Each structure stands twice: as structure tokens, then as C-alpha cells.
Amino acid sequence: MNANELTIADARDALARGELSAVDLTMACLTAIDAGTPLNAFVHATPEIALDQARAADARRCAGAGALNGIPLGIKDLFCTRGVASQAASNILRGFKPEYESTVTSKLFEAGAVMLGKLNMDEFAMGSSNETSCYGDAVNPWKVDDRRLTPGGSSGGSAAAVAADLCLAATGTDTGGSIRQPAAFTGIVGIKPTYGRVSRWGIVAFASSLDQAGPMTKSVRDAAILLGAMAGHDPKDSTSADIPVPDFEAALTGDIRGRKIGIPREYRMEGMPAEIEALWARGREMLADAGAEIVDISLPHTKYALPAYYVIAPAEASSNLARYDGVRYGHRARLGQGDGIVDMYEKTRAEGFGKEVQRRVMIGTYVLSAGFYDAYYNRARKVRALIKRDFDEAFAAGVDAILTPATPSSAFGLGEMADADPVAMYLNDVFTVTVNLAGLPGISVPVGLDAKGLPLGLQLIGRPWDEAGLLNHAHVLERAAGFVEKPRKWW
Template sequence: MTDLNTLTIAAARDALRKGDTTAVELTEACLSAIDAAGALNAFVHHTPDMARDMAQAADARIKAGNAAALTGIPLGIKDVFCVKGVPSQAASRILEGFRPEYESTVTQNLWNAGAVMLGKLNQDEFAMGSANESSCYGPAVNPWKVDDRQLTPGGSSGGSAAAVAADLCLAATGTDTGGSIRQPAAFTGIVGLKPTYGRVSRWGVIAYASSLDQAGPMTKTVRDAAIMLGAMASVDPQDSTSADHPVPDYESLLTGDIRGKRIGIPREYRLDGMPAEIDALWHKGAEMLRDAGAEIVDISLPHTKYALPAYYVIAPAEASSNLARYDGVRYGHRAKLGQGDGITEMYEKTRAEGFGPEVQRRVMIGTYVLSAGFYDAYYNRARKVRALIKRDFDNVFAEGIDAILAPTTPTAAFGIGAMDSSDPVQMYLNDVFTVTLNLVGLPGIAVPVGLDKKGLPLGLQMFGKPFQEDELLNHALVLERAAGFVAKPERWW
């Protein structure tokens, strides 16, 4: 048998049920792969004892004949998810030593489905970033590499992407506030799905921007994304924005039949100076869908250009409010105080020491745009523009469009440290194709489609209608089959 850690969820599940392998063997294969991959800095908290206990329980469950969707499947969990008793600090120093007393709904759903917890994965601090460089654990490293430079796996779910691409786990959880599942998936040649806002519970997921945050699966295949989404999603009374839609069996709805579907190609996504390779890939993707019987339609989403500035008002505003809870009182880090320091000094010193530069920047921008005198000029204006962006999508769907095809990122993975941190706006431009979807709450999926001329993965993304992840996954399956992307990073770590 091939190395067990390289299996997909679907293949591992079938092998487990046939008795060809055990959850314990699968888990040991992943734990060894993790031990050998320190150079990737993907796993930042290791839970091997927990993994072995859960694997044994999974084997007993399989033997008893009542295996669930993910029984015995070893997963990595992004640090942003609270896992009871396991360090969960969203890659921030301010949550150093924090061990949640409760479990996030997503991870509880995964454990109920029989999944095995391998450990916590690296990310950008509080999920703010596109290169996994603003992490208290240091940057995660992309397993893909074409010269002696180390490349970023993207962010914020960079550890999740690196771990799945390097076969350290069968799949991983991610969260996507402005592209944090889809961009790293594209940079590492894996599949990343951001569900519709409200599809997956946010309970126990350390908040960045509550009206945009959504958790989703990062997997090796589209089928695996369908399986894992089915296990992650639920209707949750603990999350007031959790949607009251029953969770379908996404895998059984995968048909690969998209005949007669109308796919929109938004002309505003064709940027000046976009690399020819990305443009060519986009054309190729459209042809693949056409060959499968879909109709390709040029569409317009006129407010696209304003998504990025609107996002960088709304997300920091919500972050400044959400992150007010880190005050050195209830959990995590508290600064050492000097003689005569009062409570204000305690707050200010704690937050200056505990938050990294990008988080400080976003909290301050958020504070500014919400402050008296600027609220209307920035925050309310951004929320009005958001309504117009939403209207663009409502219009194209009303005209009969079923899904939208776009590039995921403007470039392939770049070098660690290549983004000039003194110009945050330059960094924000990485998110140009991804943030729109979060503003409008729609589901989106990144699928690896090819390699650039240097040999780095490139992906395309598809957007779907609200709560129609089944349809979206079907489109993605067609793209995946037609592209036949099988490349793996050559092991150097």
C-alpha cells in the first residue's frame, strides 16, 4: 500500500471499512510525517496522545460497525479553533497559555463524526494576513519550492495548506474572512472551500470579523471537501447567525453533470498587469466547463473594484470591537506592570506586547473608522458600498447565472519576506479576487488547475449561490477532473 498519510479522505475511509488498514496505522503514518516536517512549521501544537486515543476509539467504532463519515480520519486543526484543553491562541502572543474550557462546534462535529486530532496548525495572527508571516510561531513554509528560496503557503490558513499539501494530514480545517482558505489552497495546489456565511457555526472560533468569518475544509480533492463540509456544517443554537438549513449529504450529490448550467465570467476581474499565465488559465478553465456542457456567459459585477477598500474598512472595524476582549484580565498574557501603573497602563502595555504589528494596525484603523466624526465617512459608507456589491451578485443570479469562474490569486506563491511590510496596502492587494465573496456571504471554492512555467501551482475559484454548496462542488468536480491536477511538491524538508 502507498504511504497512508498520502491518502485522500475518501480512499482512507474505504480502506478502513474494508479492513485494509486501521485508524491507528493511518494516525501513526501522519504523526511520523509531522515529526519529519519541522522545517515547514505547519503544526505548532502537537497532540499525539490525543490522536492515538482517538484512533483506537475509531478502530473500535469501525469494528462495531457504526462508523460515521470521518471515523478514523486524521485531521489538522487551525489554531483559531478552540479545542478543549489544547492550546488555542490564533497564533497570537496575547493568548499565550490559553487552554479553552470548551470545544468549538466545528471541532465537536468533527470528533462526533469520528475524526482524529493530530494537532494545531500555524496561521496569521487572528487570521489577519495573506502570507502566514504575522504569526507568533514564525512563518509556515510552502512545501512547493522551485529554487533555494522558501515560499509562503499563503495566509491566513497557511499551516493548514502546507500540512495538507505535504501529506502531514489527510485534510485540515481553515477559516476564510477575506480569502484565508482559498488563497493558501491556490498557493499549495489543494482544494479550499469557503461555505455560505451561516452554513458552519462560528461558536468557539476565535473571532476576527464576525460578519465575514466562515470556517471550511481544506482537502486534497473536491470529493473530500464534500465529505468534510458535511461533517463540519450544522445548525447551531450557540451561533445566532447559524442558518436554519438542513445539511445535505454533499458527497452523494456529486454527479459531475453540469450540462445546461450558465457560468459567468466577470469582466471586472480582468486586471491591468495580470500575469498572462493567470489569464490563460482562466480561459482554459472556461473551456473545460464549456466542454462539459455548460454555457459560458460574460457578466459584469460593476462594484468589484470597491470590494477591497470596503473590506479594509469593515474587517478592521469589526476586529477592533472583537479584539477589545484581550485586556489582560480574563485570559492569556498580562504585561508586567511598573510602580504606580493603573488599569489603563495594564491594558495598553498588555495589548502592545501581546498583539503583533499587523493586528495593532488593523485594531487602530478599526478604532479610527468607528470613532466619532469618522463613522459616517468611512464605516457607514463602506457598508453602503457593501450593499451595492451584494446587489451586483443578486442581479447576475437573477439573470440566470448558476456559478461564476474567476482566478483565485493574482500570482503564484511568492517568497517569504517578499512582501514589503512597510506598505500594508501592497499586501492587501493579494486579496483582490477573494474578499468580494466574504462581503456578500456566498460560497466559493478554490481548485488547483495547473502549474506556472516555474512549476508552482495555480488555481481557479468558483462562486455559487447561497446554500447551494452541492451545486458549487459539482462545478468544482468538473474542473478538477478536466484539469487532472496530480502534481505534488518534491520532498526537500
């Protein structure tokens, strides 16, 4: 096994035993990144920074190093990194290099992590297939025919990089499923923490009441290790919760006897592929075999989740993206003679934003406008409160976690849905958006392959602030499923 194929936990142990240096580990990843160019996962490589950090990690090893000392990671392009391009995969931020570090990357560096570079994503995290990026499509390392498949979105570059062993793990963000859906499409683990568990400071905003950063890893144990380093209170983020961060790795006892797992009847969607239904049934059996009690539950407002999400998220996006006007930073359009300030705004935003971002800004501006605020935005906020109440009632009735499919299908081909009805693309989020609307933690775990040989995942949804319990349930599911398949290297 090459060093870049190790999990965080195995690499940590090898580093501690002196069998491997951080420089060796980093060089293995940098070599894999060079070979992985066809995947278009890394869009800003930072080999000099990586090797400097790796050498520092090796020098620190004997002096009580951090939990991630010497571990090479990929960073989604949404996280601001000091002096390194951070453009949210958008032309409007071309050339932007922040003078500050996001709280998450600061915490990772404090824990000793090595940054290999910035990862591809959908523009401003708006997309489910990584086809809206100014860098071009990221490509799924799984390949079963002549097609290039999507790695999912918006954290598609992160998912592809982890699945292809270009890095040991990566950061992602999740506004409506953007960690969990790509994790399911690429056969890796992705967790969206409770809203407020991880600081949003220094992360380019999409929808501020929904966005949450989290880890994308090769195993549940790695997710626990990385989340422990990312989480914690941040006074710079007014939505950051001042709640102690437990030892998530220590919580992986593998014992869920007597725990109650809810199966929501509303997630049995009409037209659900038989393979997804069978996988879900298998997941129920595996958790029952581990001693959990499986109970049917109802989340009656689930059917309203997608429409509510696609009112609230664009509304917040239209507000957040108003700052990109060509005045202070980023792209500025060339102006003709006689053009005024309004012309500059219009031309800059038309040139800088891609079609999907423009679509969502237009929708968001429409639903916030005076004549439609009550009809759309206010109503969506009320629906959101009802969706949260559904989950609250399920947990109050003693449910410890909820098991659902992660996605309505396996990965589809790049270009197959991009030019179709955008609503068809939005349906990829059908199982994931409720978790963001309710602010809950959710995790996608790879459980099997479909008939074509592509990975499929199941989602577990946890109680608020109970990432420790959620990770333990996921650990049991992962162990029972025994998913060890990797994509065949074609790149």
C-alpha cells in the first residue's frame, strides 16, 4: 500500500512509530495529485506550503504534536486561506488571495495538518454535480463505462480527491447535502455537523442559516478525528455554539444495543430505484443485528422540504452575493465610455457569475421582493419550523438516530443533467435538505455497490449536538457493511 492510500488513523500510528515521516506522506500525496490531473480535483496545488508544513510536523513530532500532526489534507476552495487563491470556483473572485485564514483551516494547522492545496467545487457551492465550477468539471474516480461520472456536488473535488487517494481527507461544506451526496457518489464518509458546531468564519457564504463545514474521509474513525480538530466555539462567528467538543473518536465503542433507530415512512419516495430500497432494508437489518431497535416514524412535512429549501437558500444567497459588485475586490468588468456605476455592477456580475448562480440570485431576489415576501419566503420559513418540529417530536419519542437513503441514485454522467430542467438536478438533494433546514447532524456511509458497480450510501441523522452518538451508529453500520471497494485506477 502506498502512503497516500492510508487512513488518517493508520498514518497517525505509522508516524508515531517512526515508520513514516510527514515529508514522505506529503510527497506520496503530491505525486498522486500530479498523476490525478484528469480528475480535476485539485485546482490550486500548494506543494511548497505542504512541504514546509510537513517538515515542521516532523520537527514537532517528539514535542507533543497535535492530533493531525503531519496529516496531508485537501481544502475546499470555499475556505479562505491566507495568501492562497480562494475563489469559491467563481470567475468573480479570480485572483482573490485573502489576507486572513478561516477559523477551520487555522484550527487544522494548529493541530499539525498539512495543506496540499485547494479543491474543486460547484461555484459558490451551488450545484449537485460539480459542473458549475469556473475550473471545469471535477470527475468521479469511479468509472464503469465510457462516461465520465459526476463526483457529486458541491464538494465534488473533495470527494474525488479522497476517493482517489490524492489526500488522506478533505474539508467540505454542506448547505443542502453538499458533503453527504458527493460522499455517497464516491464511496467515502461525509459528515455534516450540527449547525453551529463548526465555525463558518472565513468560509465564503452561500446561505448563512444552512451552511456548515465538515470532514470528508475514508472511514468513520477518520471523520471523528478530523471533526474533533475542526469543531469548537469561535467568538468571531455569532452562530457558533459555546458547547464543549467531546472526544468523538473515543465515542466509537461499536455498542448500539438498545438504541432506537427511526425509519421515516415519508422517505419511501415514489419511483425510488429497487437497489436503493434494498440497500435501505439491508441497513435496517445490519443495525438490528447489532442490537438496535428499529421503529417506523413519521416526518410528515418532508414533502415540503425541497421547495422550502429552494426558496430559503436562494434568498440568503442573493443577499450574501450582493457584495460581489466589482468595487472592492475580485473581477471588475471593463467599462465603455459613458458607463456609470450601475453599468459596472451589471456587467461585472453578468461576466463573473455563472448561469446557476445567476439563476439562484434571481430566484432569491424575487422571493424577497415586496410583493412576494409573504407568499414565498415567509411561508418557507414557517415550513422550515414545521420540518424541525417533526424531527424534535421523533427524538422526544426516544429515537436516537434516523436511517434514510443518502441519494436517489448512484453517480450519473457529467452532462447528462446539466442542461435539463434544473429541478431534475435539485431532486438530488431530496434526502439531504431536511437535515440542513432542521440544523441537525447527518452522515453518509458507503454500504454497497449498485448493479453497475458504483457506490451507494446510507444516511444517518442524529440528535442535535450528538455527533458522538451519530458517529458511533455510523461506525457500526460501516463495520457491518464491510465496504472496502476502491475505484479502479484509470487516470
